[in-house]
Amino acid sequence: MRRHAGKFRLAALFAILGPGIINASSDNDAAGITTYSLAGARHGLALLWVLIPVTISLAVTAEMGARMGAVTGKGLGAIIREKFGARWAAFAILVMLVANFGTTTAEFAGISTSLGIFGMSRFIAVPVGAIAVWLLITRFDYRRVHRVFLISSALYLTYVASGFLAKPDWSHVFESMVRPTISADPNYILMVVAVIGTTVTPWGQFFIQSYTADKRAKPEDLSYLRADVYIGSVFVSFIAFFIILACAATIHRAGLTISEAADAARALMPLAGKFASLLFAFGLLNASLLGAAILPLTSAYATCETFGWESGLDKRPREAPIFFGLFTFFIAAASLVVLIPHLPLLQIMFLPQVLNGILLPIILVFVVKASSDADFMGRYTNSRSFNVIAIITAAVLIILTILLLGAPLFHISPV
Amino acid sequence: MQFLTEVLGRTVFDNTGEPVGKVRDVIVTPMEPLPLVTAVVVGNGSERTIPWNIVREEVGRISLPVRKDRIPSYTPKENDIRLKKEVLDRQIVDVHDYKVVRVNDVRFIETAGQLRLLGVDASTRGLLRELGIEWLANALRAIFRKPVPEKIIAWDDVETLERSAGPIKLKIPLEKLSRLHPSDIADIIEQMNPTQRADVIESLDIETAADVLPEASPEIQAEIIEGIDTERASDILEEMDPDEAADILGDLPEERKKEILDEMQPEEAEDVRQLLSYEDETAGGLMTTEYVAVPSEMTAQQTIDYLRELAPDAETIYYLYVVNEDNKLVGVISLRDLIVAKPDTPISQFMVTRVIHVHPEASVREAAELFQKYNLLALPVVDYDNQLKGIITVDDMLEHIPAEVWHGRPGRKLTALEQRLRHEVEA
Numbered sequence: 001m002r003r004h005a006g007k008f009r010l011a012a013l014f015a016i017l018g019p020g021i022i023n024a025s026s027d028n029d030a031a032g033i034t035t036y037s038l039a040g041a042r043h044g045l046a047l048l049w050v051l052i053p054v055t056i057s058l059a060v061t062a063e064m065g066a067r068m069g070a071v072t073g074k075g076l077g078a079i080i081r082e083k084f085g086a087r088w089a090a091f092a093i094l095v096m097l098v099a100n101f102g103t104t105t106a107e108f109a110g111i112s113t114s115l116g117i118f119g120m121s122r123f124i125a126v127p128v129g130a131i132a133v134w135l136l137i138t139r140f141d142y143r144r145v146h147r148v149f150l151i152s153s154a155l156y157l158t159y160v161a162s163g164f165l166a167k168p169d170w171s172h173v174f175e176s177m178v179r180p181t182i183s184a185d186p187n188y189i190l191m192v193v194a195v196i197g198t199t200v201t202p203w204g205q206f207f208i209q210s211y212t213a214d215k216r217a218k219p220e221d222l223s224y225l226r227a228d229v230y231i232g233s234v235f236v237s238f239i240a241f242f243i244i245l246a247c248a249a250t251i252h253r254a255g256l257t258i259s260e261a262a263d264a265a266r267a268l269m270p271l272a273g274k275f276a277s278l279l280f281a282f283g284l285l286n287a288s289l290l291g292a293a294i295l296p297l298t299s300a301y302a303t304c305e306t307f308g309w310e311s312g313l314d315k316r317p318r319e320a321p322i323f324f325g326l327f328t329f330f331i332a333a334a335s336l337v338v339l340i341p342h343l344p345l346l347q348i349m350f351l352p353q354v355l356n357g358i359l360l361p362i363i364l365v366f367v368v369k370a371s372s373d374a375d376f377m378g379r380y381t382n383s384r385s386f387n388v389i390a391i392i393t394a395a396v397l398i399i400l401t402i403l404l405l406g407a408p409l410f411h412i413s414p415v
Numbered sequence: 416m417q418f419l420t421e422v423l424g425r426t427v428f429d430n431t432g433e434p435v436g437k438v439r440d441v442i443v444t445p446m447e448p449l450p451l452v453t454a455v456v457v458g459n460g461s462e463r464t465i466p467w468n469i470v471r472e473e474v475g476r477i478s479l480p481v482r483k484d485r486i487p488s489y490t491p492k493e494n495d496i497r498l499k500k501e502v503l504d505r506q507i508v509d510v511h512d513y514k515v516v517r518v519n520d521v522r523f524i525e526t527a528g529q530l531r532l533l534g535v536d537a538s539t540r541g542l543l544r545e546l547g548i549e550w551l552a553n554a555l556r557a558i559f560r561k562p563v564p565e566k567i568i569a570w571d572d573v574e575t576l577e578r579s580a581g582p583i584k585l586k587i588p589l590e591k592l593s594r595l596h597p598s599d600i601a602d603i604i605e606q607m608n609p610t611q612r613a614d615v616i617e618s619l620d621i622e623t624a625a626d627v628l629p630e631a632s633p634e635i636q637a638e639i640i641e642g643i644d645t646e647r648a649s650d651i652l653e654e655m656d657p658d659e660a661a662d663i664l665g666d667l668p669e670e671r672k673k674e675i676l677d678e679m680q681p682e683e684a685e686d687v688r689q690l691l692s693y694e695d696e697t698a699g700g701l702m703t704t705e706y707v708a709v710p711s712e713m714t715a716q717q718t719i720d721y722l723r724e725l726a727p728d729a730e731t732i733y734y735l736y737v738v739n740e741d742n743k744l745v746g747v748i749s750l751r752d753l754i755v756a757k758p759d760t761p762i763s764q765f766m767v768t769r770v771i772h773v774h775p776e777a778s779v780r781e782a783a784e785l786f787q788k789y790n791l792l793a794l795p796v797v798d799y800d801n802q803l804k805g806i807i808t809v810d811d812m813l814e815h816i817p818a819e820v821w822h823g824r825p826g827r828k829l830t831a832l833e834q835r836l837r838h839e840v841e842a
Contacts, residue, residue: 073610081504086519086545089504216609216642308506308517308537310606314632 020062020225023208024232025150027058027199028239029291030110030284031103033156034349035198036240037264039191040247041257045168045176046188048244050195051237052177057393058200059233060386061364064371065205066225069212071380076209076363077306079370089306092366099202099359100299102352104334107295109348110288112338113261117281123339130335133292134328138313149290155283156239158271163242165270166249173245186407190354193400197357199236200393203295205363206302219380243267261346296330358401361394368394416472416530419498419521420545427457427465428476429483435459438477440499441521442467444492449531449570452523454489456497464489467530498532502575506611507535510591511572513599515606519545522567534567541565576611589618597623601630604639613642616651625654628663637666640675649678657683658703658811661690690805698782699775701815702796702805708736709762711745716758718748731793731808737766743801744770772797775804779815786812 039047065076072079077096081089108126115125136145183189208229217225246267251258258264265280272279304311304323311323338348368390372382382390416422419441427435436459443450452467466489471478479486496502498521506517519541524533536544540552556562574591592600592615600619604612604627616624616639628636628651640648640663652660652675664672664687676684686704693699707725709718722732735753737746746766756765772795773782785794786809794807 073608075608078506081517085504086542087547090546214609216613216638305608306517307542308515308519312606314605314634 020066020208020229020232021235022150022211022232023062023204023229024058024236025153026207026290026294027201027204027236028153028156028287029103029107030113030288031106031291031349031353032198032240033243033284033287034106034110034261034264034346035191035194035353036243037247037267038258038346038350039195040244040267041251041264043188043191044248044252045173045245046181046183047191047195048173048176048241049178049180050192051241051244053393054196054199055233055237056389057196058236059230060389061200061205061367061393062208062229062233063226064367064382064386064390065209066212066217066229067222067380068367068371068377069209070217070222070225071219071377073213073216074209075213075302075305076206076367076370077302079209079376080366081306083370083373083376084366088366092363093303093306095359095362096202096206096302097299099352099356100295101330101334102355103201103203104292104295104299104330105337106349106352107288107291108334108338109345110261110284111292113345113349114281114285114288117262117265117277122345126335126338129289129292130331133289133296134331136289137293137297137327138324145293149286149293152286153283153290155279155286156243158268158279158283159239159242159246162268162271163245163249166246166267167270168245168249184403186404189400189403189407193357193397193404194350194353195240196393196397197355197360198353199240200360201356202360202363203298205367207294207298210298210301210305222380246270258346260344261349292331292334296327296334299330300324300326357397361397364390364394416523418523418536418544419503422455422472422477423499425477427455427470428478429486430478430480431482433483435479435483435486436463440497442489442491442495442497443532445494445496449524449533450496452530452532453492453495464491501577502535506576506607507537507568508574508576508589508592508603509537509568509572510574510595510603511568513595513602515603515611516568532570534569535573536565536567538564538566576614589615593619593623597626598630600627605631605635609638609642612639617643617647621647621650621654624651629655629659633662633666636663640664641667641671645674645678649675652687653679653683656703656705657686657690658701658705658805661687661700665691665695693775696779696815697775698773698777698779698794698796698807699804701779701782701811702775702807703811704805706736706793706795706803706806707732707734708738708742708803711737711739711761711763711766713762714758715753715756715760715762715765718753718762719758731806734793734806736770736795736803736806737762738803742803744772744795744797744803746770747795770795773807774798782807783812783815 068074068076068079074082077089077093080092084092108129111129112122112125115129116122120128181188212225247258247264250267250269251263256263256266261284262277262280265277268276268279300323301311303309303326304320307322309322310320312320315323317324337343338345368382368387371377372387374381422438422441425438427438429435436457438455439458439462440456441452442454442456442464444453454464454467455470456462456464463486465479465486469479469481469487471480481487502521503518506515508515514537516537518535518537520536522533522536523530525531540549543549543552572591574589592603595603600615600623604615607615612635616628619627628639631639640652652663655663660683664675667675676688679687690700690702690704693702707722709721713721718735722735733750735748735750736744737748739745746763746768747770748762748766752765753762756762771785771789771791773785775796775798782794785791786807792809794812796804796807798804
């Protein structure tokens with residue numbers, strides 16, 4: 001090895017800087033924006049503190065995924081298959097597909113909502129969106145398109161400005177961060193599950209691991225990977241913080257609610273005034289397209305890798321029928337669901353995030369067990385503290401789910 | 416036992432009917448003609464390895480003829496393979512069908528009282544069996560009126576990619592894989608993930624790797640070269656034709672490109688640098704510097720001797736380019752003309768002096784049209800001073816030919832060569 005140490009390291013930093021940040025930014029999808037908005041509108045500042053443990057959970061679980069990708073060079077599905085056998089792998093993939101399908105539906109509801117703000121009917125917006133997403137995936141270099149989305153997701157920095165301009169009571173904000181609100185109200189619990197579930201996601205675990213593996217990150221690059229993952233986790237929470245804050249300081253303070261997703265635009269009024277709706281619609285459309293493309297793709301890749309079917313966008317549909325079939329099915333079926341008349345779009349965007357939160361513990365168990373296995377990870381197994389944090393995350397979600405199941409359903413109205 | 420999944424997880428009893436533990440793995444020892452099942456790993460808290468020859472397998476029951484505490488233990492051999500740990504559920508290469516597949520089951524065969532490993536099952540039916548829902552295969556058959564295929568890949572055609580899980584991979588020589596045609600190896604690596612691709616390229620010898628790489632798609636070529644270490648990358652590129660090496664390097668980030676060029680032999684690096692200086696979609700970008708040029712004073716026999724001595728690396732020797740002392744192109748002779756000529760005839764007497772040529776800045780399309788019009792196998796590239804810079808060979812032309820050039824002339828009968836070209840272009 002005659003690498004020029006100094007130069008190479010810099011190059012490595014640029015090459016590797018990515019998976020964690022991309023993964024985290026992709027959490028700011030339509031479903032994420034909606035969930036954070038609802039959290040702020042409905043519960044004011046009461047959920048802000050949740051972001052602190054959520055950031056830690058995201059950092060820890062994403063690091064596990066990135067590390068597994070770098071050390072084994074394989075995706076999560078493949079690792080589960082090799083460690084636990086086909087049955088467990090099929091179970092894990094099924095869980096992921098259910099969670100991802102829910103979120104894909106949320107993204108199409110986001111496309112419908114945002115184009116609705118521009119006055120386009122749902123029955124035109126959704127089919128057009130579906131075809132656009134399908135073409136985007138199959139006809140363009142997806143990686144590059146993805147970058148464009150990510151860069152434009154900087155639109156969400158507008159929430160930061162709006163949050164400041166809304167002049168929240170900063171001492172109150174600080175207090176709600178350090179003194180957690182704990183409530184047995186089923187709606188509050190539901191919202192906590194959704195906030196966790198939209199930030200630390202089953203698909204995110206699959207995505208970050210495959211992405212790192214495909215980048216051919218090596219164990220030597222782990223320190224860059226970690227830095228990237230941690231920065232990404234803090235960044236996503238930073239945006240989430242200001243979305244909740246902006247919604248709390250506008251919608252919640254005015255005693256209003258969000259009864260349809262477009263109402264969430266009100267949070268941008270301190271910054272954009274009457275252009276708030278337009279700004280919101282642009283941001284939501286961008287976020288929805290990002291999610292609507294990446295979720296079906298991640299699902300199809302992970303499934304095919306696990307079962308040994310050919311996959312890849314460079315193949316022809318005839319060569320990789322299951323791969324193409326699966327993501328096409330996701331796009332088609334999710335848009336059909338959104339087209340069902342009278343289905344409330346806001347619920348479609350929110351409830352899958354609760355489902356994500358409920359299903360996440362299953363995936364986390366696989367992640368923790370696999371990344372602790374020296375057969376796969378050699379000397380790069382999990383530290384005990386990381387395992388504890390991941391297990392606490394899973395345990396908290398399980399307990400909250402049980403509490404939710406115990407609550408009479410008619411008491412729950414998420415919005 | 417026919418299939419590995421049949422025995423995994425089954426309880427093993429001793430001769431008093433006491434359970435010894437559950438089957439966790441089956442061990443085979445590689446030998447001719449097929450690997451022999453030699454032991455079974457039984458676990459019950461701790462694991463023990465029991466020689467297969469004492470295991471009795473009767474209808475639905477696996478038992479041992481001895482008491483639990485008298486079980487002999489198996490002495491492992493160096494090449495032993497643990498089928499569950501190392502083969503089942505893993506990716507392998509099927510070198511018969513050039514596919515990368517995941518192993519759903521392992522198939523055994525009993526011959527002369529011995530149980531041997533026949534091959535692996537990567538079919539849908541195998542997957543359903545492993546999932547414990549093989550009945551579904553029959554249901555699907557009833558619905559689609561098509562049997563769910565069962566296919567065993569013979570062990571001889573199986574190339575395992577890693578011998579042990581995890582980061583301490585044993586580098587296994589990919590003997591079966593490396594015997595395939597470079598195009599087929601390229602097909603296979605295109606189905607792999609980036610880590611496996613780099614592992615395969617690193618395990619092949621330099622010459623094979625240099626033959627395989629150009630057959631893969633440009634993005635994959637660049638990704639592989641970017642991923643392996645600089646010294647090996649430069650060795651492989653040196654071995655390739657300079658135009659192919661230039662194509663790959665052209666797709667790399669500037670810094671990596673420089674690193675690799677610095678590592679290459681100066682002369683080869685110089686050729687590649689020169690080629691890199693031409694624009695991508697021009698004749699210059701397409702040409703190679705490896706051609707055969709002969710001085711015009713030579714006789715036919717001298718030329719043949721010269722060729723023989725040179726044993727050229729050149730991509731094509733069907734045309735020999737005749738140059739004067741300033742390396743100006745003055746003629747061309749075909750191999751055929753050379754061979755039929757009388758040995759002492761000077762080549763200047765039978766060379767063609769009006770050479771069809773192209774300038775480096777010409778577009779690929781212009782070059783393609785010349786190829787088509789004159790049915791060429793190679794086309795020399797000369798600058799405005801008539802200096803010979805390189806040649807474009809027909810196989811390089813193929814990959815860059817605008818399809819419409821070949822469709823542009825309706826009604827004309829295609830030559831066999833053109834049909835081949837068109838076929839390849841469309842593929």
